[in-house]
Structures are given as structure tokens and as C-alpha cells.
Amino acid sequence: MRLRVFSGTDRAGVLAALEAGRQSDTGPARLVLIESADAERAARWLRNGGPQPRGVAFRETPISGEVAFVYTNGAAFYDGMGRELRAALPGLTSTSVGDGGESGVLGQLLDCARLGSLHTAIVRTLFGLRPDAAIGYSFGETVALLALEVWQDPERLMAGLCGGSLYTSDMAGELRAVRTAWRDAGIEGDRWASLLVRTDDRARLDAAIGAEPAVHLLLVSAPGLFVIGGEAAATARTGGLFGEDALPIDHELAAHVPELAGIADRVRCGFTGPVHPMKGGPRFYSGVTARPYEVSPERIAEAMTGLHLRPVDFPALIERAYADGVRTFIEMGPRRQCTGFIDRILEGRDHVAVAMDEPGRGVERLWRTVADLIAAGIDVDAAAVARALSRASAQARISAQARQVMVPPPAPPPVLPQPGPVLDRTGLNELAQGRPSAAFGPDHSHLDGLRHRVRLPRDRMLLLDRVTAVHAVPMSRGSGTIHSETDVRADSWFLDAGGRMPAGLMAEAQQGALALISWLGLDPGTGDQSARLLDQEVVYHGPRPRVGETLRHVTRVEEHFEHDGMILVAVSGESYVGDELRMSLRKGRVAVFARTGEAMGGGLVWEPKPGGRPGVSRAFGQAGIAAFDLPMLRRGPLSVLREVPEFDPHRGYLRAAFPLAPDDWYFDAHFPDDPVMPGNLMCQYGFQAASFYLAALGHTAGREDWEFDIVPEQPMKVRFRDQAIPANRLYECELFVTEVTGDPYPMVRGDLLMTVDGVKSGLVEGAAVRLVPAPAFQSAEAR
Numbered sequence: 001m002r003l004r005v006f007s008g009t010d011r012a013g014v015l016a017a018l019e020a021g022r023q024s025d026t027g028p029a030r031l032v033l034i035e036s037a038d039a040e041r042a043a044r045w046l047r048n049g050g051p052q053p054r055g056v057a058f059r060e061t062p063i064s065g066e067v068a069f070v071y072t073n074g075a076a077f078y079d080g081m082g083r084e085l086r087a088a089l090p091g092l093t094s095t096s097v098g099d100g101g102e103s104g105v106l107g108q109l110l111d112c113a114r115l116g117s118l119h120t121a122i123v124r125t126l127f128g129l130r131p132d133a134a135i136g137y138s139f140g141e142t143v144a145l146l147a148l149e150v151w152q153d154p155e156r157l158m159a160g161l162c163g164g165s166l167y168t169s170d171m172a173g174e175l176r177a178v179r180t181a182w183r184d185a186g187i188e189g190d191r192w193a194s195l196l197v198r199t200d201d202r203a204r205l206d207a208a209i210g211a212e213p214a215v216h217l218l219l220v221s222a223p224g225l226f227v228i229g230g231e232a233a234a235t236a237r238t239g240g241l242f243g244e245d246a247l248p249i250d251h252e253l254a255a256h257v258p259e260l261a262g263i264a265d266r267v268r269c270g271f272t273g274p275v276h277p278m279k280g281g282p283r284f285y286s287g288v289t290a291r292p293y294e295v296s297p298e299r300i301a302e303a304m305t306g307l308h309l310r311p312v313d314f315p316a317l318i319e320r321a322y323a324d325g326v327r328t329f330i331e332m333g334p335r336r337q338c339t340g341f342i343d344r345i346l347e348g349r350d351h352v353a354v355a356m357d358e359p360g361r362g363v364e365r366l367w368r369t370v371a372d373l374i375a376a377g378i379d380v381d382a383a384a385v386a387r388a389l390s391r392a393s394a395q396a397r398i399s400a401q402a403r404q405v406m407v408p409p410p411a412p413p414p415v416l417p418q419p420g421p422v423l424d425r426t427g428l429n430e431l432a433q434g435r436p437s438a439a440f441g442p443d444h445s446h447l448d449g450l451r452h453r454v455r456l457p458r459d460r461m462l463l464l465d466r467v468t469a470v471h472a473v474p475m476s477r478g479s480g481t482i483h484s485e486t487d488v489r490a491d492s493w494f495l496d497a498g499g500r501m502p503a504g505l506m507a508e509a510q511q512g513a514l515a516l517i518s519w520l521g522l523d524p525g526t527g528d529q530s531a532r533l534l535d536q537e538v539v540y541h542g543p544r545p546r547v548g549e550t551l552r553h554v555t556r557v558e559e560h561f562e563h564d565g566m567i568l569v570a571v572s573g574e575s576y577v578g579d580e581l582r583m584s585l586r587k588g589r590v591a592v593f594a595r596t597g598e599a600m601g602g603g604l605v606w607e608p609k610p611g612g613r614p615g616v617s618r619a620f621g622q623a624g625i626a627a628f629d630l631p632m633l634r635r636g637p638l639s640v641l642r643e644v645p646e647f648d649p650h651r652g653y654l655r656a657a658f659p660l661a662p663d664d665w666y667f668d669a670h671f672p673d674d675p676v677m678p679g680n681l682m683c684q685y686g687f688q689a690a691s692f693y694l695a696a697l698g699h700t701a702g703r704e705d706w707e708f709d710i711v712p713e714q715p716m717k718v719r720f721r722d723q724a725i726p727a728n729r730l731y732e733c734e735l736f737v738t739e740v741t742g743d744p745y746p747m748v749r750g751d752l753l754m755t756v757d758g759v760k761s762g763l764v765e766g767a768a769v770r771l772v773p774a775p776a777f778q779s780a781e782a783r
Helices: 011-020 039-048 083-088 104-127 140-147 154-163 166-170 176-184 202-210 232-240 258-270 297-309 314-323 337-345 362-375 382-402 425-433 436-440 442-447 503-508 512-519 622-626 665-669 679-696 777-782
Strands: 003-008 029-034 056-059 066-071 133-136 192-198 215-222 225-231 246-248 283-285 326-332 352-355 466-471 480-487 529-540 550-563 566-577 580-594 618-620 643-648 653-659 706-710 716-720 730-741 747-756 759-773
Touching: 003 011, 003 362, 011 029, 011 039, 029 039, 029 362, 039 056, 056 362, 066 104, 066 140, 066 337, 083 104, 083 362, 104 140, 104 166, 104 326, 104 362, 104 382, 133 140, 133 314, 140 283, 140 297, 166 176, 166 258, 176 258, 192 232, 202 215, 202 225, 215 232, 215 314, 215 337, 225 232, 232 246, 258 297, 283 314, 314 326, 314 337, 326 337, 326 362, 337 352, 352 362, 362 382, 425 436, 425 466, 425 512, 436 442, 436 512, 442 512, 466 512, 480 512, 503 529, 503 580, 503 679, 512 550, 512 566, 512 580, 529 679, 618 622, 618 679, 622 643, 643 679, 653 679, 679 706, 679 716, 679 730, 679 747, 679 759
Parallel strands: 066 133, 066 326, 133 283, 326 352
Antiparallel strands: 003 029, 029 056, 192 225, 192 246, 215 225, 466 480, 480 550, 529 580, 529 716, 550 566, 566 580, 618 643, 643 653, 653 730, 706 759, 716 759, 730 747, 747 759
């Protein structure tokens, strides 16, 4: 990957250099474009402002001051973190934290430490940067000591932690140390719970905590953002005082609390060991005292003991580091939570805060961090990063070639697909409700006049405007590819409040699969056939298409096989605007079956993971939803949310209800003589329910002109095992929340369970919706 750097004396100078294609890094103002970034879009952003384009970094003046490495805590853990980066840079690993294999909370903590150590090795070895300060958020203080190789014998220390009971049964699991303290204090209870509380009234929070002897303030994360924890029932009572501003944290670890005083000597002993001389090394800060401490066995053990027993004030820590001269903060470890905290703490003051990780985008995030630092005037060796990634890629190719011990004989020449028909809307309508032979030719005349066949939707649900190419042998029952397009016009019926195509309909627009199934002869032509989507994995990569853009689809039939009278067709595809990938679809399966069969029916077998403890549930009717007065929820023909019977933020749950009627518009359009609610439309309604969850939490306050959008680069696994037809009366969507984040872009992630008349019909695993600025909102409103 290549970086392009444009510089000048100010913003105007950079813009002039960009428009002239003149690259340099000598000016104080710098614009850095990652290889795939659009220069024209970057220029528009420099002129007009708005949301910063992806892959673009800019600062008008260089940053001065010191650099701090910041290490996040174990609650940031997520499955698969760092996997892409480790694969891309296999030579950069840390031996100080072992090889893994631990389970439970201890495994999560150590996996976070391993990723933090990997990031540290990358920044020191490839970026060429050395820290002036080391800062940890909660358990991140320990990670800092490990990653920066303070201890002479980290293996012994890690063996003690892994082999002991501190993080397996004293502070987690059986909670022996905590339960002993509760028993001695006459406190009933045996479960621990933690909550994230958002409030600007610190005195009120302190009073609420003071009323419960078994509840404590654990962390001050940022202004107005706190973590509390303690005995589960007491913590729930305290959280109940703050309603939807108290959210459960799925990380059952007791830390920063006085209940651990009984094991303080064991903690001190566990973190005592010889250290390397750190002359000229970074200052290590304590989150408890918000001051640097001496790097010695005694002071480290003292700091670690205090960390376990006392709360952490992260804003005070960042303020002290800033006062000491730190201006650049590089976050190591999973996610980007500390980066958001720091931006919130230092809002309005000159600083740079960047993160080394972003779920699902390890290598891209690496390059974005490099770009941000270079734009800030920090000397980063981007060439060394490129060489390391290129070298690792070359070594992987050589290893793959070395494993090929047998060379297969040359395959016979394939039968080359012949170019198929080019179709306009008239031809597509023939496939939807006319004569397929009029579109595909006489080979398909056996499908003419059949009431039930594989067909395209009609009217509004026919989302294709044209087929531009078909590369497949007709009636071959083989594989092939179809190219089609969808125009997003000012009069398109589906436009949302921001003038964009909804995410669910982007997936629905891969309707070329149905046309290709017919072209290949995979419809038996018996007159009783239906086609239903069973599975797909969808990833959204960029902005949803807006008015004036054309969504270009590439759709493939990869293979098919028959089972019990049913044809299962494997499909995949991508959707582009120009040459920019906007959506990809993988692992798709379409069932072609006789209407008397059982391809759809019986429902889905799935149970949600246990969530938080139930709290006070709220319900919203049509008036309650309308009271939010959000155009993003009330404008557009697909803004259909009218009733939310259950909203319980304490356990992370929402249930939305959508009544069904036989004359609902989509039944007649999808499909003629075979009416069924489109599965991707069901998903779209689910995305709307998830959006309302964020609104009900209060995240839209002050952001009324923002828009809800799908989180990019997050795979969503979709399954359907039943359907909604005109005879059904109620479609419900249940959201089981797995993650909620706040600033800068509020996001909710979870699983969407879709039921029809009480039957589990579909599921979206990993659905993620966020709030983002909508620069086109006002013009869309004006339309």
C-alpha cells in the first residue's frame, strides 16, 4: 500500500498541491492519502468540510511535545482480535506474554496483553518511535510493563498469574476473595456485575453509590462516563436510578475495589520481580495516583497493588500527562476506546490520539495510524512498514508454493461461456411477469405461461434497471456470472431521509441471481417452483448509494446440488459505485423447490446468549416513537416502525412489532402468484429497530440531523428458515445487544431474531448500526 503526501503552508496551499498532483512532505500543513483514497473527495472535504473521508488524514499545523503509548483494559477483548495483523506480520510477536491457551477472564486479559505487545513491537520496530510516557487504563497498566519489557523475567511472572487463583477464582469465577469480604461485612450475594453509567451529575452518582455498601466506583473513564460495580442486585438497584444511561458490561472481573484487601499481599508478591534499568526510558504513570512512579520492584508492586484495590481516574491521569508535555497518544491493544476517552478529555486542546486496532480492519487501521501520524508531522518510517508487509506476503506465497508437492495434469479446455442477453427494464419485466423467452430466447420458451416459476419481483420490488452482461452457457445447469445495475434517482421510491438507498435493499438488489438461475436452466420448469433465500453473509464496505449514483452488481452462481427434490444454489456477489466496492455477499444459498415441499417451514433453531439481568422495561407506541421527531426514523416509505413493546437497556434487549396485512404492498410485488415478504426487507425493518435502540438510549439528542447507518466492514450472517405470507398477522424483530459504544459515533451491535406469528423465521448475527453525521441531510429534507 502506498501513501501520497501533499503539503503546504496552510490548507489552501495543500489544496493547491493536491489539485496540481505535487507531492511533498516539507510544509507544516499536510494531507496524507492512503492508496485507495479518492483525491477528488479529499479536495471537496478540504474545501467544504463535513465527515472526513476514509483513508484521508490532515493537519494544518504539526504537533509538538512528547509521545505516550496508551494501553487499554481487558474489557475491550473481542474474538479474533489481531488475527489479520498477526498473519500480515508473523515475525513481530512478543514472547513476554506466552503463547495463549488460557480461558475465561484470565485468557481475555492475556490476549489483550499479547495484542498490546504486538502493537508496541510494530510502533517501535517499524514506525521507529519511542515513548516518552507509558499510560494504562485499568489492566492496561500491567500491559504497559509487559509490552515495554520492564521485568527481567516476565515468564516467571506470567506463570504465577496463570497458575495462581487471582484472576481465575479470587477476582473472577467463584469470586472467593470478594465473597469472603462480603460475608465478613454481612453482605448477602454471590454474583458480581458492572455497569457503564453516563451522567454529568457526579454528586448524584456518588450519593447513589454511597447508599449501597456493596457498590463501588471502579473507573472514571472520561467526563460524564463512569464504571461502577459490586454485588449484582445492589449494582442493578444503583443502575436503575439512571435508567437507560446505565448499561451492563460483559466482563465479570472484580477490580479496583476494597474487597480485595484480603489478597493484597498475594497481589504484591505476584507483581514483584527484578526489572531492567530504564535510564532514559518512558515515565510510567499510575492510574490511581495520576502521577509517574519510579521503575523499581518496590514501586511497581506498590502501584499494581493499589490498582487492584482503588478506583482509577483516567481523566486525571491524562490531564497530568498533558501537563507534563505529552501531546501524542498512541493506543495499543484492542478497539479504540481509550482514543475516544482522550479526545473527550482533551476536547478543544491541541493533541493527537490514534489507535492501532479496529475490529475487522487490522492492516487498514495500521496504515490509517501511519497516515494520521505523518499528517501530524511525526517522523514515521512508512517505508519500513511497507517493506515488512511486502516481505511477509512474499514469504507466504513461497511457503504456499513449497507445499505443492504434486502438480495436477492440465485440465481439458473449458467450455467458454457465451455472452448472454443485455436487458433493459422491459426485458426484466418479461422475467418478472411475462414470457421469459422474450428476454432469454426460444431455449426458455418452456417457462412461458407457467404460473409458478423462478422469477424476478415486479413493480417497486424489481430493483434492477438493466442487465449489462451474462457470462454463462444457457441451459447448462452450470455456473456463471451476471452483471446488472440499479439507478438511484431523485424519484426512487425507496430513498431514506438522507437521500440514500437503504442497506437492506442494497442486498435485495442482488436479484440478478434469480435471472441467472433461470438462464442456467436450474428451474425445472414443472410449473410449481418457488425460490427462497436461505443464507447469506453480507458486508457493507462504503457509503450507501445516493441520488445520482448507479449501483453496479456482479452476481455469481457458483455451483448447485440437489437434495430430496430441492435444488440448492450457491451464490455470491459484489455491488459497486463506479469502481468502489460498497457491498459484498458471500456464502449465499437459494433454494429452488416445489411449492408442495418443505424448503421453508418449521422455523429456526437458535437461542440468544444470556444477557444482563432484567431491568425496568419500557414500551413505545406510535406517539412515543414520533416524540423523538427524528426524520431518519419518520421519513421514507420504509420508515415503518410504529410499536416497540419492550425496551430494556439493562439486559440489552428490544422487541419491535410490525403488523402484517394481506394487502401489504410487497406481497403482490414479491412475487406474482407467490406472495412472500422479502427477507432483506425483514432485515431492513430489523436495522430500523436497532436504530431506535440507540435513539431510546439518548444518543440522538443533539444529533437530530445525523443518520443511522450500517457499520462498515462488519460481516453479518443472515439465515431464513420460514417466511411471512399474506396469511400471517405479525412480524416481530428482537434485538439482543452484545455491544454499545458512545462517542464519537454511537454504535449498537447485536443479533436480530425475526419471528412471524411467534415462529423463529430468520436471524441476523452481528448486526451493527451506528450514528454518523449526514452532510446531505438538509438537501434531502428539502426534496
